[in-house]
Amino acid sequence: MRLNSIWTFLASQRGSAFWLLAAASVLWFGYAAENLIYAKRTNENIRLLVSRHDVPVDIKRAHPQELLARIDESVRRDHIDDAQSILSIAGDRLPPPVRAAALYNIANTRTRLAAEAVRRGDIDSATAMINLAKSEYRLALKLDSENWDARHNLDVAMRVVRDFPPGDNPDLSSPDAPKKLWTDLPGIPKGLP
Structure with missing residues (x-):
């Protein structure tokens, strides 16, 4: 029933x-x-950005790939500050691989500009730029540890401007301190001291 x-x-x-x-x-x-x-609309914006057209994007509503294309276009035009601000505003909304790619591209440009500054003899600005690039490479590697290009470029960046340890003067600390046979330069030493 x-x-x-x-x-x-x-x-x-x-x-x-x-x-x-x-x-x-x-x-x-x-x-x-x-x-x-x-x-x-997103695909059209990405296509225009990849073909080197300057297209504005709404950072808060844009698709992550669209933001990556916008950052890449800013980097291509050497507007690193714009690219950095877009990345900062987008922040944690970007998936780790996209954020790692953006950091990698910004760090590549900083490394290139630092190498040009070294050629000009402007060591101070090169040091500042290369230190930023190294920190961006390291952050990109934390987000995407399988990115071998970032590993290689970090190694290159470490060789553009050397990281020397803080000035410890062994003569003042102890007269019996052993001498360092190898320098503190990056890389594995080969051969005998």
Whole structure:
């Protein structure tokens, strides 16, 4: 008897169920259409940015790949401060591989600019830039430890401007202190002292 009463109730509500299903279908279609339009606009912005057009993006609403393309375009134009600000504003909203790629690209530009500064003889600005680049490479490696290009470029950056240890003067601390036979330069020494 109970099953029969449920069936008669559903039969009497057939029209309401149809309209409810129709309204849900329209809402779902609207949501899908909005996502499709958003994806198309995002892909168009990425295509324009990759082809070296300056396209503004809304940092708070943009897709992570769109933000990466915007950062890459800023880096290509040597606007590192713009790229850094976009990365800072986007912050933790970016997935780790995208954030690592952005840090890697910014660090590459800083390394290139530091090498140019060394060629010009501007060691102070080169040191500042290369220290920023090294910290960005290290952070990129923390986010994506399998990035061998970042490992290699970190090694290159460490050789552009050497990291020397703080000035410990062994002569003042102890006259019997053993002499260091190897320098504190990065890399594995080869051969005898």
